[in-house]
Each structure stands twice: as C-alpha cells, then as structure tokens.
Amino acid sequence: MSLFLFKVLALFLLNTSSNASPTQSRRHCRFGDTCWPDESTWQAFNHSISGRLVRTYPAAAVCHGQTYDAAECEVAKAEWDNSFWRTNQTGAYTAMVWELGNGQCFINSSRNDACQPGLVPHYSVNATSVADIQAAVRFASDKDLYLVVKNTGHDHLGRSTGRGAFSIWTHNLKGRKWMKNFVAKGVPEQAKGVAAVTLQPGEQWLDVYRAASQERVIVVGGAARTVGAAGGWLTGGGHSPFANAYGLGVDNLLEATLVNAKGEHLTVNQYTDRDYFYAIRGGGGSSWGVLTSVTYRTHPEPSHIQVAFVQVNATSNSSLRPVLERSLGALVNMTDSGYTGYGYLSGAGFTSLFIKPNGTDAQLVKAAAAFYEIGQLPEAAFAMLNFTFPRWIDYCNMFLQDPNIAQNVMDSSRLLTPDMAFNKADKIIDMMLELSEENYPFFNFIGKVNPAERNKTSVHPVWHNSRAVMSFGTNWNDTASDAEKRRKRQLLVDISKRWGNITGPSGGTYANEANP
Numbered sequence: 266m267s268l269f270l271f272k273v274l275a276l277f278l279l280n281t282s283s284n285a286s287p288t289q290s291r292r293h294c295r296f297g298d299t300c301w302p303d304e305s306t307w308q309a310f311n312h313s314i315s316g317r318l319v320r321t322y323p324a325a326a327v328c329h330g331q332t333y334d335a336a337e338c339e340v341a342k343a344e345w346d347n348s349f350w351r352t353n354q355t356g357a358y359t360a361m362v363w364e365l366g367n368g369q370c371f372i373n374s375s376r377n378d379a380c381q382p383g384l385v386p387h388y389s390v391n392a393t394s395v396a397d398i399q400a401a402v403r404f405a406s407d408k409d410l411y412l413v414v415k416n417t418g419h420d421h422l423g424r425s426t427g428r429g430a431f432s433i434w435t436h437n438l439k440g441r442k443w444m445k446n447f448v449a450k451g452v453p454e455q456a457k458g459v460a461a462v463t464l465q466p467g468e469q470w471l472d473v474y475r476a477a478s479q480e481r482v483i484v485v486g487g488a489a490r491t492v493g494a495a496g497g498w499l500t501g502g503g504h505s506p507f508a509n510a511y512g513l514g515v516d517n518l519l520e521a522t523l524v525n526a527k528g529e530h531l532t533v534n535q536y537t538d539r540d541y542f543y544a545i546r547g548g549g550g551s552s553w554g555v556l557t558s559v560t561y562r563t564h565p566e567p568s569h570i571q572v573a574f575v576q577v578n579a580t581s582n583s584s585l586r587p588v589l590e591r592s593l594g595a596l597v598n599m600t601d602s603g604y605t606g607y608g609y610l611s612g613a614g615f616t617s618l619f620i621k622p623n624g625t626d627a628q629l630v631k632a633a634a635a636f637y638e639i640g641q642l643p644e645a646a647f648a649m650l651n652f653t654f655p656r657w658i659d660y661c662n663m664f665l666q667d668p669n670i671a672q673n674v675m676d677s678s679r680l681l682t683p684d685m686a687f688n689k690a691d692k693i694i695d696m697m698l699e700l701s702e703e704n705y706p707f708f709n710f711i712g713k714v715n716p717a718e719r720n721k722t723s724v725h726p727v728w729h730n731s732r733a734v735m736s737f738g739t740n741w742n743d744t745a746s747d748a749e750k751r752r753k754r755q756l757l758v759d760i761s762k763r764w765g766n767i768t769g770p771s772g773g774t775y776a777n778e779a780n781p
C-alpha cells in the first residue's frame with residue numbers, strides 16, 4: 266500500500282471513529298436533528314471562544330419577520346449584488362442557489378413573508394485566531410456536527426454552505442507578510458530563501474494585489490476582486506492570468522499551515538509531509554483540513570501587461586458554424602504563444618480579452634493570425650484592439666470584476682484540450698447550437714498552464730494539456746418555480762453527460778468550476 270493511500274485511509278478512520286462502529290458512517294448532526302446539541306451546550310461553547318459564535322441567516326433575513334432591522338434592510342437592498350458587502354456577511358453566498366436552495370427569503374418580498382433558512386449554516390464561528398478554528402473543529406468532532414468552512418461563499422459547488430450546518434467562517438482572519446528570503450520548514454540547510462508572501466485565510470485577491478504593487482512583486486492569483494486568496498481557490502487549483510508563466514495557484518504554494526481533523530495545527534510542505542502537501546494542492550475545498558495560512562512564491566513585476574480584445578463575428582447564419590468551430594482552434598494557437606484570457610461564444614461569434622505579461626505587438630500579430638484568417642472567410646469579420654498597461658495593478662483597477670453576484674448561476678464545464686478544439690469542435694458546437702442563448706458557452710479561463718509542477722499536485726491531469734475552462738451555464742430568477750429549477754438543473758446534468766461523450770474517459774474539468 267502506498268504511503269499516500271495509507272494516509273487517506275487513516276484520515277477516513279479518524280473521521281469515522283467517534284460514536285460509530287467501523288461499519289457505520291459517522292453522524293453529521295444538523296440543526297433540528299435529535300443529536301444537535303442543546304442551547305446550553307452551545308452557549309458554553311460560545312463562552313469558551315470569547316463570544317465568537319454567530320447565529321447565521323440568509324442575507325435578506327434583515328428585511329423579514331423577527332430578524333427585521335430597518336436600517337440593515339436598507340443597506341442590504343442597496344448592496345445586494347455588491348460582492349464586497351456579500352462576502353462580509355456570514356450567511357450570504359455568491360450564487361443564491363447555495364443560499365436559499367428551494368427556500369424563500371427574498372430581498373424584495375414583503376416584510377411579513379416568511380424567511381426560510383434555506384441552505385445556510387445555523388451557527389458560525391467568526392474565527393479571528395487559529396485557536397478559534399481548533400476549538401471549532403474539536404467541538405464539531407466531539408458532537409458529530411455537520412461542519413463546513415466558509416471563506417467568501419464564492420464556491421460554485423456550494424461546498425461552503427449546508428442546511429443547518431455548523432460553520433467556521435475565516436473571512437475576518439486577515440494578514441499578509443512579505444518576505445525576500447522565505448525558507449520553508451525542514452528545507453535542507455544549503456537551500457536558499459525565495460521571495461514569498463504568507464497570507465492569512467481571509468485575504469481576498471484585490472487586497473493582495475494592491476499590497477503586492479507596493480512591494481513591486483506579483484502573486485499568481487485569480488481574475489476577481491473578492492475571491493479568497495487562501496481558501497478554496499487554492500485547494501481546487503487556482504487559475505490565473507499569470508498561469509502561462511508560473512502555473513496554477515497550487516504550483517506556487519511553498520507551504521501551508523492548517524488545522525487537521527484532530528484539531529492539531531500543522532505546517533505542511535514538501536519537506537514536512539510530501540503526500541499531505543500533494544493532497545492539499547488540488548484535493549479541493551476543505552477536504553484536508555482548515556487552512557490557517559498559505560505561503561506563495563512571489564515573482565518580479567513584468568515590464569508591462571499587454572491586453573488585446575479579439576472578436577470574430579459571423580455576418581450571416583451560414584458562416585456562424587465555421588466561425589465558432591474554427592475559433593476553438595484559433596484559441597489554442599493563441600495560448601501556444603503564451604496568452605491567457607477570458608471570453609465567450611455567442612450567436613454572433615467569438616469574443617475574448619487576452620493578456621500577456623511583457624507581450625509585444627509582433628507576438629500578438631503572430632498569435633492572433635488564426636483569428637485573423639477566420640475573419641477572411643466569406644461573411645465573417647475580424648476586429649482586434651490592443652493596448653498595454655504599465656503595471657498589473659493598473660490592469661486590475663480597470664478590468665477586475667466579480668460577475669454573477671446574487672444570481673442563481675450554475676455551470677457545466679470541461680477543460681478544452683487541443684484534441685477537442687481541433688478534432689471535436691463540430692460536436693461541441695452542435696451542443697451549443699441545440700441549446701438556447703441563455704446557455705451559450707463562456708471561457709472562465711483561457712491559457713496554456715506552465716506544467717513544471719503538475720505531477721506534484723493533485724489537480725486533474727488534464728490540466729497538463731488544457732487550453733481553457735469551457736462552461737455552459739444556466740440561471741433562474743429567485744422566484745422561479747420548483748419545476749423550472751429542476752428542469753434547468755437537469756439540463757446541466759445532460760450537458761455534463763454530453764461533455765463526457767465528447768471528451769471520452771480522459772476528459773476532465775476544473776473542480777472549482779464544475780457542475781455540482
């Protein structure tokens with residue numbers, strides 16, 4: 266048995282040991298279950314963590330019933346789709362589907378309407394120290410609680426929420442430490458220190474980028490402002506505009522500290538525990554413990570950031586299919602030249618923004634040649650606009666956004682490989698054109714990822730050769746009927762099956778942006 270497999274089994278046993286025989290799975294007590302602790306037990310626990318226990322409600326609860334608060338309700342209405350406000354709330358989630366489920370607690374419905382708890386946890390620990398996290402893990406373990414970890418609530422798969430759960434909320438654990446010569450624990454004596462930053466688990470990308478610009482370095486991070494810089498983004502992989510140069514987030518991780526299922530606080534890196542380090546670099550969500558800090562390698566600032574908008578449109582119905590199909594191949598050519606980006610396909614054609622640190626005009630013209638050629642087809646048009654930003658922070662200030670906040674968005678994705686783009690584009694575009702425009706695909710990330718660290722991480726192997734995260738999405742109004750929600754969820758399942766038929770068994774996707 267490999268050491269890795271042994272450790273997986275050991276962790277499983279740890280998780281199932283209390284109150285369960287070896288053949289029984291462990292209880293996951295939720296609010297309302299008979300095994301949920303009584304109120305006096307909760308209050309004793311709250312006392313032990315200096316009053317950091319928070320009763321958790323959906324974000325619109327301040328506008329309803331007994332939780333109504335006129336001033337807070339006004340703020341909630343004004344800030345409803347503001348990702349900064351939303352990530353500051355214990356019970357708010359980016360995708361309403363993970364906040365309300367099929368429940369009702371709408372921001373604009375009458376004060377007298379019921380506010381159902383939906384899917385949010387019942388209690389959260391507003392953690393401000395490692396000791397708070399250790400206490401919460403031990404309490405959850407002792408009482409067999411259904412435990413979740415919430416950082417920003419951005420998760421596409423709903424892993425940071427859970428109906429009636431007990432939550433550890435890391436958002437207020439902030440802090441950054443910049444170092445010129447970081448040496449990981451256990452590094453052989455002769456090894457040199459490297460430039461690095463240690464982030465506390467509540468840090469968010471825009472804050473990190475602003476601080477990095479003061480230090481004149483860059484950190485490989487997400488293309489979003491409020492996504493957590495040290496939570497689920499990392500444990501799922503972490504794609505970035507800098508991924509072509511420096512790999513995924515997990516590839517830049519030098520060390521992490523975490524609280525494991527026993528409540529122990531550990532330092533994990535390739536010297537202290539290679540298997541554990543492998544597992545947290547892609548193993549996803551909070552599967553392997555609660556991260557209490559992460560240390561990333563930092564990199565010198567590029568001399569400039571080149572940006573290009575590329576659009577290839579069909580000017581007739583008959584040219585749409587060739588434009589769409591050939592755009593997938595052209596996207597591969599573009600990534601071969603080191604461009605990363607974000608884009609979408611529509612009933613008009615292909616649109617994308619591409620980014621290259623230190624990129625030159627000559628490199629762009631060569632890289633975009635395949636898009637230009639598509640534009641030369643009969644009834645097709647090509648347009649490109651390019652410019653440079655002096656610094657990464659200038660790009661961030663202009664372009665970073667947090668889309669789809671407070672929507673019921675879900676998606677079904679695959680990592681697009683050159684084989685899919687060149688040999689299976691017809692099948693992918695068949696699927697697109699059979700769907701309605703609402704579901705048309707978008708690229709949450711385009712890029713050829715530096716593979717140097719790939720075999721040392723647990724992200725899906727298809728990242729080795731992928732060129733984009735390609736997703737079909739769906740959305741619905743909060744007030745949609747249960748039948749409509751079921752139909753739309755089922756559509757995503759059907760799309761996932763269809764993706765599976767196209768890619769075959771070797772296909773895969775980005776776990777953080779998959780169909781739950």
Ligand SMILES: Cc1cc2nc3c(=O)[nH]c(=O)nc-3n(C[C@H](O)[C@H](O)[C@H](O)COP(=O)(O)OP(=O)(O)OC[C@H]3O[C@@H](n4cnc5c(N)ncnc54)[C@H](O)[C@@H]3O)c2cc1C
Nearest residue numbers: 416417418419420424487488493496497498504550551556
């Ligand atoms: C607007 C938006 C933009 C995005 N942009 C990008 C992007 O550019 N690149 C990219 O790769 N992805 C991107 N994503 C996807 C993103 O990586 C996932 O949503 C990710 O799960 C967010 O992690 P979080 O910690 O911020 O969110 P949460 O929902 O709080 O947590 C996500 C998961 O991580 C776990 N977790 C959180 N903190 C910890 C911790 N301290 N220890 C252990 N487990 C923890 C949670 O339990 C949950 O399982 C984006 C998502 C959104 C909504």
